[in-house]
Amino acid sequence: MPALLALCILAACTSEQAPEPTANADCSTVNVTAARIYEIVQQHCTNRSCHPGTGSPLNADFSTPAKLKNYISTNGASWTFRVTGAGADMPQSQGYPPLPKAVRDSIACWVNKGMPD
Amino acid sequence: MLHLRLLTALLLTAPAAMAQDDLGAIFGKDSVRRDPVTSTFKSTRIINGQSNETLARGDLDFRVAHRFGDIGGSGGGSSTFFGLDNSTDIRIAFEYGITDRLTAGLSRSKGNGNFSQMWEVLGKFKLLQQTHDNRVPVGITLFANAVVSSMKSSPDQADPNYFAKFSDRGSAVAQLVISRKFGEMVSLALLPSFVHRNRVGFKDMNNMFAMGLGGRLRFSKRVALVADYFYSFRDEESKDYYESRGTKFYNSLGVGVEIETGGHVFHLNFTNATAILENQFIPETVSTWTHGQFRWGFNISRRFSLGGR
Known part of the structure; x- marks a missing residue:
């Protein structure tokens, strides 16, 4: 069985590497509002019974725009690491498709600009 | 006479x-002194890593493994009931003993890392068995798997989970489990491992070697302390690139208690690895014990004898 597996693996074995991610968008030309960001958060986070305050995790409660901002203010590094960074694992670690890079870049710009309304 | x-x-x-x-x-060959050493480990897994054990012929092993969320750190604490509100990975598997030395299995995992929705086919073969007379001083078991992700492709080519073709979804592991039981109390295992991932992110490694070390210290007839650690040989260029972008990789460490309760072997364990499959926890662990990013996990194994003996 292991030999058969090894043969199958060798037959299907490829070595692809993703291209280098392009630099983040120029934030000076990006005009994103809190309302737009909160729509994205609702679509990808709270509407899936995660982060709404009624589910889990309760410390990352995004049930209102104010709570979302408060979380990002106090957990900026974690937010960057898990949502907008190169190794972001949200929401795909929960089995959902990852956020498109353009969306991640827009969120990062919004945070970098001080989360304007 | x-x-x-x-x-x-x-x-x-x-x-x-x-x-x-x-x-x-x-x-003849059935001399008692040449008997193979049995029960080096009580289960086919130590914690994260494989043990040398295979299933007996005709045995079907139904396995459920679960890893909860971070106990401490920003994702843990009392608000998540120390991680119990979350699950980082769940694996359900059926493994079957074709012979006493050969096990085959199928599993489905939630997955945690670059990919999710993981389907695994695995094989495990006992090449050598340690004997009581030390003529064969160690046991050697070969483990191999092939895994395919059924998750939706990312729309961004720069993401590791962008799938241009089916083979981009695949990964595989080949591993030797070199084990030795020292008396009735202590068992150790060395696990040289090779992980191949067909598609990885920029500056990540398609092929990665790792060395695992596992052990079991038996306290009583039914209870033992178990631990395993995997050191991943990630090259410096890859480490530097990911650290410059805010991602640091860590080696996985698991410690736990193994309790045998009749037909069950119950594992109560703690590990920083968020994923269950070797294909992910060896190259993609980004959580560390020192930041409170370790979790409670369990492996439950229920064996059914389907005859053949």
Whole structure:
């Protein structure tokens, strides 16, 4: 069985590497509002019974725009690491498709600009 | 009777080493002294890593493994009931003993890392069994798997989970489990491992070697302390690139208690690895014990004898 597996693996074995991610968008030309960001958060986070305050995790409660901002203010590094960074694992670690890079870049710009309304 | 007389004469006159050989000649290969050492580990997994054990012929092993969320750190604490509100990975598997030395299995995992929705086919073969007479001082078991993700492709080519073709979804592991049981109390295992991922992120590694070390310290007939650690050989260029972008990789460490309860072997364990499959926890662990990013996990194993013995 292991030999058969090894043969199958060798037959299907490829070595692809993703291209280098392009630099983040120029934030000076990006005009994103809190309302737009909160729509994205609702679509990808709270509407899936995660982060709404009624589910889990309760410390990352995004049930209102104010709570979302408060979380990002106090957990900026974690937010960057898990949502907008190169190794972001949200929401795909929960089995959902990852956020498109353009969306991640827009969120990062919004945070970098001080989360304007 | 003749055998008895011969045996008595040999015991009285021959040196111990000679007696051993002569007994072997009399009783053939089934000499008690050449019996393979059994129960080096109580389960087919140590914690994260494989043990040397395979299933007995005709045994079906239904396994459920679960890893909860971070106990501490920003994702843990009392608000998540120390991680119990979250699950980082769940694996459900059926493994079957084709012979006493050969096990095959199928599993589905949630997955945690670059990919999710993981389907695994695995094989495990005992190449060598440690014997009581030390003629074979270690057991060697070969483990291999092939895994495919059924998750939706990312729309961004720069993401590792962008799938241009089916083979981009695949990964595989080949591993040797070199084990030795020292008396009734202590068992150790060395696990040289190779992970291949067909598609990875920029500056990540398609091929990665790792060395695992596992052990079991038995306290009583039913309870033992188990631990395993995997050191991943990620190259410096890859480490530097990911650290410059805010991602640091860590080696996985698991410690736990193994409790045998009749037909079950229950594992109560703690590990920083968020994923269950070797294909992910060896190259993609980004959580560390020192930041409170370790979690409670369990492996439950229920064996059904489907005959064949």
